[in-house]
Amino acid sequence: MGELVEGRAGSELRRRLRVAWGLRRIELHERVGQRAGRRLTTLARRRAIARAARRVPPLRRAERIPERTFARYARGGSAVRIARLLDLVPTGSRILDIGIGHGYVAGVLLRDRRPSHYCGVDLREALTDATRAMIEANDLGDRAVELVVRDIFDLDEEFWRHHDPEVVLLLEVLEHVSDPAAALRAIAAAVRPGTRILFTVPLYGRLERVWGHRSVFDRRRLERLCRQAGLVIERAEPLQSTWSLVLARAGGEPVESPRSEPDLGYTFSRVRVRPGDARPDGGIRLKMPNPRVVRLDLSLEPPGGVRRLRIQGLDDSGSPRLEWAGPPDPAKRTTYVLRPGKPDRSLTPSRGGDAEAVTWIDLSVEPEPGTELAFTVHRAAYIDARA
Numbered sequence: 001m002g003e004l005v006e007g008r009a010g011s012e013l014r015r016r017l018r019v020a021w022g023l024r025r026i027e028l029h030e031r032v033g034q035r036a037g038r039r040l041t042t043l044a045r046r047r048a049i050a051r052a053a054r055r056v057p058p059l060r061r062a063e064r065i066p067e068r069t070f071a072r073y074a075r076g077g078s079a080v081r082i083a084r085l086l087d088l089v090p091t092g093s094r095i096l097d098i099g100i101g102h103g104y105v106a107g108v109l110l111r112d113r114r115p116s117h118y119c120g121v122d123l124r125e126a127l128t129d130a131t132r133a134m135i136e137a138n139d140l141g142d143r144a145v146e147l148v149v150r151d152i153f154d155l156d157e158e159f160w161r162h163h164d165p166e167v168v169l170l171l172e173v174l175e176h177v178s179d180p181a182a183a184l185r186a187i188a189a190a191v192r193p194g195t196r197i198l199f200t201v202p203l204y205g206r207l208e209r210v211w212g213h214r215s216v217f218d219r220r221r222l223e224r225l226c227r228q229a230g231l232v233i234e235r236a237e238p239l240q241s242t243w244s245l246v247l248a249r250a251g252g253e254p255v256e257s258p259r260s261e262p263d264l265g266y267t268f269s270r271v272r273v274r275p276g277d278a279r280p281d282g283g284i285r286l287k288m289p290n291p292r293v294v295r296l297d298l299s300l301e302p303p304g305g306v307r308r309l310r311i312q313g314l315d316d317s318g319s320p321r322l323e324w325a326g327p328p329d330p331a332k333r334t335t336y337v338l339r340p341g342k343p344d345r346s347l348t349p350s351r352g353g354d355a356e357a358v359t360w361i362d363l364s365v366e367p368e369p370g371t372e373l374a375f376t377v378h379r380a381a382y383i384d385a386r387a
Contacts, residue, residue, distance in 0.1 A: 022236035062133035073104035077240040096165035099173035103131025170199035193251030230254035283364035292385035305371035313358035
């Protein structure tokens, strides 16, 4: 009995050390940022891609899947993510895959892990149809598969009892959800203790130009989401300096959140652009108090007609507290992601660090002499720095 107790204690210590090191690696990637992170990991990422290409042969493409989408999954960083997924999903297990997209991951799992039961869930019938086409194109129709069109928050008790998963996958899903904490809590409460929940999300500071991404996830939030849901983290690691991967098991004691999610500090709030936001001199002013991150979708017509773009954070009195300026991106339409004191694309900060004093974001352009401009803000969003 003593050896068994010592074995359990040793296993728990190894788990804690493994998780602590993985979370530390995630934090290091966050701190160095996207450009430096990718530069510092160039060789490692290339080697990982080469290994993934050898380990995971590509599927045959079904006609329903766009060629660019298929290529993104079949090679590059996504192939590394899929190879790592295969390391962590046991052969023959019961899998619930929430957010199946066009079905590439589903096809690889069915081919290489031969689950005893597979259920794929997504919001649109077009995606379940595409997944079905991928299964048929790769001669995997003999597997035990169910495909369901449903929202993650509409999975009821009967659904969970019927599918009874051993592994729940949430791959590139939580950043699209309005309340990631509620989603994880609902899943953890519905599955049996010991069920593995594996999710991937973009590393903090990555993929934030994607307007469908509503939330960001740093190390602190990953830990808190799992703790509040009663999930015990088994593994946490960065992948390709782009994603964070977390493998957790259900059965811990959920911790009540001191405030309801989505919390301000991690979720983009949309800003409605109205005609009244324009200034008489042609600039645009938007209310974005305490901006931790600002996301702006801008177009300039003609693209080469602007000498300088300036974006300022102003306090209530109109005094500048933050500023980015420079020649605009040469593309006709561009998404900028701005953090206090940090550059983005062609814009460099000349003032930064006092985000909590900011109430307004002010945009203005300096045209080339004799140029008439059309300057448009199509979409705007920000993350509140107070949380």
